[in-house]
Amino acid sequence: MxxxxxxxxxxxxxAHRSVLDGGGLVVAIGFYVVIVxxxxxLWRVAVDANGGDLGGYTAIALTWYVITSEAAIVSVNARHxxxxxxxxxxxxxxxxxxxxxxxxxxxxxxxxxRGIPRVAALWGSxxxxxxxxxxxxxxxxxxxxxxxxxxxxxxxxxxAQHAVAAIAFWIRxxxxxxxxxxxxxxxxxxxxxxxxxxxxxxxxxxxLSPFAAMAYAPARLASGHWEPVLIATQLVWIGGLAVAAxxxxxxxxxxxxxxxx
Amino acid sequence: MAIEARGLTKVFETGRRxxxxxxxxxxxxxxxxxxGERVAYIGPNGAGKSTSIKILTxxxxxxxGRATVLGVTPWEDRxxxxxxxxxxFGQRSLLWLELTPRQSYRMLAAIYGLDRPAEQRRIxxxxxxxxxxxxxxxxVRNLSLGQRMRxxxxxxxxxxxxxxxxxxxxxxxxxxxxxxxRELLVxxxxxxxxxxxxxxxxxxxxxxxxxxxxxxxxxxxxYDDEVAAMRRTLLGTKIVEVGLLAPIPAPTPxxxxxxxxxxxxxxxxxxxxxxPIRTVLDxxxxxxxxADISVVDPPLEQVIAxxxxxxxx
Amino acid sequence: xxxxxxxxxxxxxxxAAKPAALAMQMTVMMINDFAWVIFWVLxxxxxxxxxxxxxxxxxxxxxxxxxxxGLSLGLLANGRRIGVMAVGGDLDAVxxxxxxxxxxxxxxxxxxxxxxxxxFGVTLFLVACHPTPVxxxxxxxxxxxxxxLLTAFLVLTGALAFFIGRSESGELGFHSxxxxxxYPVDLFAGAIRVMxxxxxxxxxxxxxxxGLVGEFDAxxxxxxxxxxxxxxxxxxxxxxxxxxxxxxxxxxxxA
Numbered sequence: 054m055x056x057x058x059x060x061x062x063x064x065x066x067x068a069h070r071s072v073l074d075g076g077g078l079v080v081a082i083g084f085y086v087v088i089v090x091x092x093x094x095l096w097r098v099a100v101d102a103n104g105g106d107l108g109g110y111t112a113i114a115l116t117w118y119v120i121t122s123e124a125a126i127v128s129v130n131a132r133h134x135x136x137x138x139x140x141x142x143x144x145x146x147x148x149x150x151x152x153x154x155x156x157x158x159x160x161x162x163x164x165x166x167r168g169i170p171r172v173a174a175l176w177g178s179x180x181x182x183x184x185x186x187x188x189x190x191x192x193x194x195x196x197x198x199x200x201x202x203x204x205x206x207x208x209x210x211x212x213a214q215h216a217v218a219a220i221a222f223w224i225r226x227x228x229x230x231x232x233x234x235x236x237x238x239x240x241x242x243x244x245x246x247x248x249x250x251x252x253x254x255x256x257x258x259x260x261l262s263p264f265a266a267m268a269y270a271p272a273r274l275a276s277g278h279w280e281p282v283l284i285a286t287q288l289v290w291i292g293g294l295a296v297a298a299x300x301x302x303x304x305x306x307x308x309x310x311x312x313x314x
Numbered sequence: 315m316a317i318e319a320r321g322l323t324k325v326f327e328t329g330r331r332x333x334x335x336x337x338x339x340x341x342x343x344x345x346x347x348x349x350g351e352r353v354a355y356i357g358p359n360g361a362g363k364s365t366s367i368k369i370l371t372x373x374x375x376x377x378x379g380r381a382t383v384l385g386v387t388p389w390e391d392r393x394x395x396x397x398x399x400x401x402x403f404g405q406r407s408l409l410w411l412e413l414t415p416r417q418s419y420r421m422l423a424a425i426y427g428l429d430r431p432a433e434q435r436r437i438x439x440x441x442x443x444x445x446x447x448x449x450x451x452x453x454v455r456n457l458s459l460g461q462r463m464r465x466x467x468x469x470x471x472x473x474x475x476x477x478x479x480x481x482x483x484x485x486x487x488x489x490x491x492x493x494x495x496r497e498l499l500v501x502x503x504x505x506x507x508x509x510x511x512x513x514x515x516x517x518x519x520x521x522x523x524x525x526x527x528x529x530x531x532x533x534x535x536x537y538d539d540e541v542a543a544m545r546r547t548l549l550g551t552k553i554v555e556v557g558l559l560a561p562i563p564a565p566t567p568x569x570x571x572x573x574x575x576x577x578x579x580x581x582x583x584x585x586x587x588x589x590p591i592r593t594v595l596d597x598x599x600x601x602x603x604x605a606d607i608s609v610v611d612p613p614l615e616q617v618i619a620x621x622x623x624x625x626x627x
Numbered sequence: 628x629x630x631x632x633x634x635x636x637x638x639x640x641x642x643a644a645k646p647a648a649l650a651m652q653m654t655v656m657m658i659n660d661f662a663w664v665i666f667w668v669l670x671x672x673x674x675x676x677x678x679x680x681x682x683x684x685x686x687x688x689x690x691x692x693x694x695x696x697g698l699s700l701g702l703l704a705n706g707r708r709i710g711v712m713a714v715g716g717d718l719d720a721v722x723x724x725x726x727x728x729x730x731x732x733x734x735x736x737x738x739x740x741x742x743x744x745x746x747f748g749v750t751l752f753l754v755a756c757h758p759t760p761v762x763x764x765x766x767x768x769x770x771x772x773x774x775x776l777l778t779a780f781l782v783l784t785g786a787l788a789f790f791i792g793r794s795e796s797g798e799l800g801f802h803s804x805x806x807x808x809x810y811p812v813d814l815f816a817g818a819i820r821v822m823x824x825x826x827x828x829x830x831x832x833x834x835x836x837x838g839l840v841g842e843f844d845a846x847x848x849x850x851x852x853x854x855x856x857x858x859x860x861x862x863x864x865x866x867x868x869x870x871x872x873x874x875x876x877x878x879x880x881x882a
Contacts, residue, residue, distance in 0.1 A: 094819075102678075107674070245666055368719070375873075392722065396724055421636070
């Protein structure tokens with residue numbers, strides 16, 4: 054099987070399984086709704102107390118921001134780093150390395166496949182919630198950009214997680230690393246605070262980091278700002294992260310051979 | 315009676331809505347065990363052994379029926395009964411992994427209300443009886459499975475229980491370790507009069523530990539007799555499988571039943587009370603035609619099937 | 628009771644058995660908690676006061692939340708796992724012993740990672756909350772009340788697994804409590820507000836206790852105590868009744 058086809062097969066298979074896992078999806082949606090309801094409520098109160106505008110965002114805009122940024126993150130299984138780390142430690146990866154297609158490619162394709170139905174279900178629920186709580190999206194046209202941006206966001210996130218998880222080739226306890234990763238995404242990725250609301254110096258750092266591609270980009274679009282350059286930025290980051298992950302795994306493979314799996 | 319059960323039934327409900335179905339793990343079970351007995355409670359996987367023992371130790375509530383252990387209804391008076399019985403479940407540990415057995419024993423002594431001198435005395439006694447004193451001060455995770463099981467056994471005997479319930483205690487142990495463990499149980503019973511109630515799906519546990527065997531299948535008792543009697547009827551059979559390089563005729567001695575006979579394979583059942591296995595092997599190996607030969611005990615499912623001519627699982 | 632003390636002692640010994648791993652896990656958790664404090668500081672820097680809450684009072688809230696969370700999830704670590712244990716048959720070892728099952732299960736395990744929360748919460752209070760003697764005593768008392776309430780809530784939602792056969796209720800209960808607990812409760816209104824004070828008492832585990840540290844209010848203190856008591860009773864009853872339906876993992880293994 055040509056590697057390219059292997060990836061699409063992996064992706065479609067994972068998407069299919071994800072759709073079938075009704076119970077898991079319901080739990081994720083429940084969890085998501087609670088987070089989004091409270092967080093967006095917080096921001097709406099904050100905007101109202103500040104005369105209806107906070108950093109250029111209205112209450113409605115912030116609501117749509119939050120449902121999108123949270124959908125991008127909750128849909129990705131964030132315990133991935135720990136799982137990848139465990140697989141590496143247990144040698145499961147060593148077996149996978151024997152297969153012809155790129156291990157990394159298959160894994161990422163599988164996880165993106167799993168994530169797409171989830172992000173669709175979550176964002177759909179979120180959109181419903183936002184309309185009820187706050188109103189229609191401020192600029193519906195941007196949603197056309199926001200949708201693919203969400204897919205790019207979860208791809209970037211997964212690639213980064215793999216790059217980081219490759220650390221497990223060297224240290225055994227990759228589990229602790231995922232905490233720190235998640236916190237970086239929360240703040241630098243604009244998941245819980247839109248980047249425009251951060252102090253200037255932090256805003257600059259975040260905009261330049263790959264984390265912005267994982268939550269801020271689709272959220273900014275969905276909150277009514279027509280900024281296609283964000284999609285371009287995401288593509289660039291995906292390229293860079295793919296290379297980084299590839300190199301990290303290659304280096305790790307070499308180490309496996311030296312140390313023994 | 316140390317253990318008495320009448321009509322014990324346990325039904326599990328599983329599945330959801332349309333797929334909902336009931337599993338009768340234990341069906342109308344009757345049991346009588348006197349103090350000081352050594353009983354092996356045998357059955358294939360899924361027969362209901364673990365469920366029965368968990369009801370008798372008060373962990374599970376039965377759906378129907380009644381039982382008393384040492385005069386107490388287990389699921390109603392669980393804690394009072396727990397002071398007088400010991401339990402060793404092969405897959406559930408009493409010991410703390412990162413700590414030494416002695417540290418676990420300290421905690422168990424507090425739980426059972428043993429004062430320090432009694433605790434020390436008991437640990438020393440058991441250490442000698444079970445030949446495990448040198449294991450007590452190493453972290454449990456450093457011990458082999460066989461060593462761990464000896465320490466687990468010590469743990470469940472600290473409070474001098476009158477009955478010892480064991481659920482698949484030898485799972486995962488190698489042959490030598492299993493043998494030692496069985497010897498320890500016998501010694502325990504003979505020196506201290508502890509009633510032993512052991513579940514297993516290993517026929518060798520019947521042979522080496524039990525004086526009485528109760529066979530359970532599909533939640534019901536289907537055989538209950540002295541092991542000596544069982545030995546006479548069942549445990550003497552062996553299955554011999556022979557791989558052949560050239561066709562040979564079947565062996566002729568009495569007590570040999572042919573199961574399968576082709577040019578390359580022969581399977582026999584040998585009743586070793588009628589004909590010693592050696593005679594059969596001598597006859598088969600007399601000549602160059604045998605490529606491979608194996609002698610095995612018949613699988614338990616088959617033994618049970620034979621007992622009652624039920625279709626094997 | 629001697630038995631429970633001995634159990635707790637062993638749980639401590641086991642957690643401390645690998646000191647390097649313990650220190651690392653605690654540090655990671657403290658960094659994690661610190662990130663949330665940063666969020667709140669950034670938020671209030673941008674937004675000013677909100678519903679009577681400002682940067683200082685939100686820090687007290689975080690201190691109470693992490694302290695109570697650390698005590699509950701760290702020292703009574705099995706509280707969160709009741710559902711999983713019920714469905715998975717992990718209660719056998721407890722039921723085989725002559726001990727009251729619920730206290731024993733709770734004390735039996737210490738989770739090193741969450742001890743980091745406890746360390747963080749106490750440190751945060753001492754460093755950033757201008758502790759006075761009265762304030763400190765209040766902090767300790769309300770944290771204990773909050774711990775009781777949180778643990779009881781986790782046990783209650785986890786024990787539902789005995790009846791529905793799935794352990795998700797425990798996990799959902801855990802996540803929603805901790806998430807909602809982190810918010811200044813006055814922000815919410817109407818039905819949600821009522822819910823956060825009663826059925827899912829997230830407001831009671833951090834916002835209300837934190838408020839008491841700042842300014843004591845007898846009514847709220849009483850409400851907190853009552854909530855803790857009510858949930859403790861409910862949790863104990865549900866757990867005890869649930870044990871009758873315990874399947875020891877048999878249904879799963881048979882499937």
